[in-house]
Amino acid sequence: MDQLIQQFFNIDIMVQALPTILRGLGMTLLICAVVIPLGLAGGLMAALASTARSRWLRWPAVALVDLFRAIPPLVLLIFVYAGLPFAGIRLSPFVAVAIAFLLNNSSYYGEVFRAGLISIGKGQWEAARSTGLTQRQTLTHVILPQATRNVLPDLISNTVEVVKLTSLASVVSLGELLHAADLARSVTYNASPLTLAAGVYLVLLWPVVRLLSRYQRRIAV
Structure with missing residues (x-):
């Protein structure tokens, strides 16, 4: 038991690794700030x-939606980062991550939004158009708000998955949370930095998961 604690829950090593972990957390949050809005828009x-x-x-x-849903995000990321240079297109790790995640996330967000759009009956369109709204105004002010509300739990759940997927950026040596934790592990020869990184993910995402569960129970009543 003592050896297990020393290898995975060593407080001294966690304290030493904390600055590195926090820098990785900053990069993770930056990735999320870019790829989540891009994924939603796409x-x-x-x-x-x-x-x-x-x-x-x-x-x-x-x-295209089916294609990018079928391709594993890790394969897509490696293709964008390591495959495109053979075509003369060289991207920085951050840009490669942003593009790969845009293609992958847009396909999943697209299916969620599509489900929301088709859940709105034609009567809503006809009622809005009868008031003098144009098709674009009807879509923007009537249909999209209702569609988004109908699939909000799925959008939030998908966003949680996106945050977890940012750990894939470590394979292209982008200094996000997992990459920082693995770097600290390689220096200290101890798995405690990885435990610390897992704890950071838990602190970030567990409140969102709990709020999502409460919201789902509320709308189910």
């Missing part, structure tokens, strides 16, 4: 395209 555009009347717009959107 997902909304994908949802609008996949529910469009024109099949020339709808079919390519559906195909």
Whole structure:
């Protein structure tokens, strides 16, 4: 038991690794601040395209959403970072992460938004148009607010998954939380920095998960 505590819960090593972990946390939060809004915006555009009347717009959107949902995000990240240089396109680790996560997250957010859009009946469109609103105004002020509210738990749940997926950025040596913890582990020859990083993820995400559960129970009543 003492050896287990020394290897995974060594307080002295955690204190030494804390500055490195905090720098990694800052990078993780920066990644989230970029990829989550990009994913939401890309997902909304994908949802609008996949529910469009024109099949020339709808079919390519559906195909792209299915494609990027099927490709594992780690494979996509490595392809963007290590594959594109063979085509003469060299990206920094941060830009590669942002692009890969945009493609992956947009596909999942797009499916969530699409479910919200198709949950709104045609009567809502017709009622809004009968008041003199244009199609764009109807979509912006009537349909999207209702659709977003209908799928809000799924959007939040997907966002939690995005935060956890940021740990994949460590494979391209971007100094996010997991990369920082692994660096501290390699220096100290101890797994306690990884335990500390897991604790940071828990502190960040557990309140969101609990609030999401409460919200789901409330709307289910």
